[in-house]
Amino acid sequence: MFKHEKKLMHKVRVEKPNPQYAVLMQEQLGGCNGELKAAMQYLSQSFRAKDPVFKDLLLDIGTEELSHLEIVAECINLLNGGDVDYKKIDSGELETMVTFGLNPALINSSGNPWTADYVTVTGDLAADLLADIASEQRAKVVYEYLYRQIDDKYVKETIMFLLEREEAHNALFCEALNKITHDGSNKNFGISEDSRLYFDLSKPGRYFDDPKPEPVEMKNAPGCSCKDKKAKK
Structure with missing residues (x-):
């Protein structure tokens, strides 16, 4: 069972609208290393996990990634501003303007739709945890790139919060992997x-x-x- 809390994990603000940067933020909404990918990957992996400790870990982090998705979407909303105006986009992806009416869509920064092909699920706990560690690392890299491309102090605060939470998840997955010694693909074949x-x-x-x-x-x-x-x- 999932429960939605109305209050965001982090307060989202922007100094001013920036539609061009909103396009870049779409990468962490519907991109291959974004928050939706992470949420669906961890939740999907939890369906097969038999050990309640690892199952809870995947469910907890997957649920938090859904909250990150909400944070990124709100940031995109504020960056896009209140009016549908394609003239505000000098370059980049226009689909959120002309197709989705500024709605933060499940697409990446190039306008490509999110796909379940982004999700890694093997049914092997060790292999899945390694994939999760790699996913968190890649997400951190993208957030670091995004951090460097904006001067808006409030947007940078949001990105830093998300980046640090990815770091926390990474540490948890590493700790979980270290507890698996002779299971699944970690067996000495x-x-x-x-x-x-x-x-x-x-x-x-x-x-x-x-x-x-x-x-x-x-x-x-x-x-x-x-x-x-x-x-x-």
């Missing part, structure tokens, strides 16, 4: 030396001086390591 070898094939790489490369040490993997192999020889 290696049954031969092939799973422990690193071939340096660059030119002139180490391989040419040492045609029999030593196995690399895998600190996070149970069982064999370089030192163990050397000791057995």
Whole structure:
């Protein structure tokens, strides 16, 4: 069950309308690294999660991403101003002006519609958490780019809030991944030396001086390591 709180997580203000910048903000509404993508990814992953701890984590963060979607949409609303006027857009995407009537649509900054293809769900908790960490990193990068493109102090405050929340989510996903050691794709499937070898094939790489490369040490993997192999020889 979801509950909508009328108060936003962060107060959204702008110094003045800026339709050109509103176009850029659309990327975090309906783009491949935006808030809708994050919300749908985490909520979708939670449907399969069996451990209640990880399920709650995905549901909680997915729900917060929906609130971020609301914040971004409100920011776009204020940046677009109150009148539909295509003349205010000197360059960029005009679709919010002529098709959606200034409504923050589920499109990216180029006018391409949001798609579920953005969402990564494998059913494997370790793989999904790695995808989530990468998603948070990419979202942070986009927000950093957006932060540099605006002088509006209130918009920058909003972006910084969202960026810092992505950082918090990233830390939570990293902590969750560290708790998974022998589950799913994190199991050690290696049954031969092939799973422990690193071939340096660059030119002139180490391989040419040492045609029999030593196995690399895998600190996070149970069982064999370089030192163990050397000791057995």
